[in-house]
Amino acid sequence: MRTRALLAAAFLLLTISITAQEGHPLTGTWAGDWGPPGGSRTHITMVMNWDGKAVSGLINPGPDAIPLTGVSVDWGTWTVRIEAKGISAEGRLEDIGSYHRRIVGTWSQGGTKGDLRLTRE
Amino acid sequence: MKQLLLGTLILAGTVVHAQLSVPALYDEWRRVTFDGVVTRVEWVNPRAYLFVDVRDPGGAVVNWAIEIGNPLDLEQRGWSRRTVRTGDGVSVEAVPARDTPKRARLLALWTTRPRAQVFAGNAATARPTPAAAGPTPRWPDGQIRLGPPGGRKGYWGAASVSTMKESGSPVSVRADGLLTNVSDADRVAPLQPWAKAVYLHRQRTLLKDDPSARCLPPGGPRQFQTAHGFQFVEQRDQGRILVLFGGGNRNWRIIYTDGRPLGQAAEAVPSYFGSSVGRWEKDTLVVESVGYNERFWMTNGGLPHTEALRLVERFSRLDLNTLRYDVTVDDPRTYTRAWRSAWTVQWVPDRDIEEFFCEENAESTFIR
Numbered sequence: 001m002r003t004r005a006l007l008a009a010a011f012l013l014l015t016i017s018i019t020a021q022e023g024h025p026l027t028g029t030w031a032g033d034w035g036p037p038g039g040s041r042t043h044i045t046m047v048m049n050w051d052g053k054a055v056s057g058l059i060n061p062g063p064d065a066i067p068l069t070g071v072s073v074d075w076g077t078w079t080v081r082i083e084a085k086g087i088s089a090e091g092r093l094e095d096i097g098s099y100h101r102r103i104v105g106t107w108s109q110g111g112t113k114g115d116l117r118l119t120r121e
Numbered sequence: 122m123k124q125l126l127l128g129t130l131i132l133a134g135t136v137v138h139a140q141l142s143v144p145a146l147y148d149e150w151r152r153v154t155f156d157g158v159v160t161r162v163e164w165v166n167p168r169a170y171l172f173v174d175v176r177d178p179g180g181a182v183v184n185w186a187i188e189i190g191n192p193l194d195l196e197q198r199g200w201s202r203r204t205v206r207t208g209d210g211v212s213v214e215a216v217p218a219r220d221t222p223k224r225a226r227l228l229a230l231w232t233t234r235p236r237a238q239v240f241a242g243n244a245a246t247a248r249p250t251p252a253a254a255g256p257t258p259r260w261p262d263g264q265i266r267l268g269p270p271g272g273r274k275g276y277w278g279a280a281s282v283s284t285m286k287e288s289g290s291p292v293s294v295r296a297d298g299l300l301t302n303v304s305d306a307d308r309v310a311p312l313q314p315w316a317k318a319v320y321l322h323r324q325r326t327l328l329k330d331d332p333s334a335r336c337l338p339p340g341g342p343r344q345f346q347t348a349h350g351f352q353f354v355e356q357r358d359q360g361r362i363l364v365l366f367g368g369g370n371r372n373w374r375i376i377y378t379d380g381r382p383l384g385q386a387a388e389a390v391p392s393y394f395g396s397s398v399g400r401w402e403k404d405t406l407v408v409e410s411v412g413y414n415e416r417f418w419m420t421n422g423g424l425p426h427t428e429a430l431r432l433v434e435r436f437s438r439l440d441l442n443t444l445r446y447d448v449t450v451d452d453p454r455t456y457t458r459a460w461r462s463a464w465t466v467q468w469v470p471d472r473d474i475e476e477f478f479c480e481e482n483a484e485s486t487f488i489r
Binding site: 023050051052078097 | 455
């Protein structure tokens, strides 16, 4: 039974890998974490949506969600800047053609700065 | 069992990475030539292969996988699966793959006994001989028929262009969708900055992430530029027109002509072909569609879109053999304004669409 589940998971992985989202590169749900060097890591879920004029979204959707107040992208360098109350992040979009594209950079919150890793789910 | 699982994962990885667009897969600026012996003929869609044993300068024998094109196109050019057989001696001129050793795309092939050229040029889609001219066929009530004339067969084949750009733009785009000069990106369509960045990324990576190369359906206008055509089945009593595609994976689409409203994009389940309603305006079928997903490129060059995409397509049958397709692309999340593109499609008389499944070999069978 366990083996069948593993095989099913392998095929699911294949299916997910070959069906990308080909629209705005930021649209979708992103998951990852941030933390200072050598320190504990904090999980992040971020939802972003492009409406044709701006990217809006939430950090950690749910009762404690934090709305994004500003998202911008330098399309020449694929650098993403994200602002929310008390939070500032900047990272580079990587593996742009993949469904599981990434944002890798830095995250600042409450006077603490650390590295950021987000992957589009 | 661990080996089986490992094999499954390797297969998964192989399929994902092996299914690339032709420009990304092969280095068109290089050539290889060699003599060898055919060990296998793989006659399957979307790409048929010859496998050839070649003795290298050190005396070792290596097996090359030579892509020879699509079987349907090859058959139209007079090939059959027995034109070259296992055991035949051959001389090969080919374009090598960029990253996969011992893989190439055929340019020319000679049999060595007797010496005869049996293949020349690339395996681009063969274009059937144009049909005899004739008037636009009509139903008894005078409405234009988009399908065959009564009692006849046929389908719509090759489009006049294989890629898409704004009508009237002088930009030069290759048949495979690559711009002759990437600095012309702004002239292809009125792209928003993010869309231009994505389009340029796709161009600069030689279209390697094209979903169609991985056998996903050719959604949007691209459905009318596939290599193996399409046909309309007009079910007038049911108020709908079916569009059956010979390209992709024998996909199909419904255009409702029963007067129902179009609906809203936000209400539709996003799909490759969207939700479509059509109406006749004199001799032109006007089709409006919304509800597209974001999982396809609507042209082989990599023009992006979002779920806000709305298409207005106009189909006009100019005569028996010519269909004019005119599409207005309206996606305010991707483009700075609505824009148009148009091309014609040629009728293939007295024939049925042949069976073509893009997924058939998934290119995993030759990985060694």
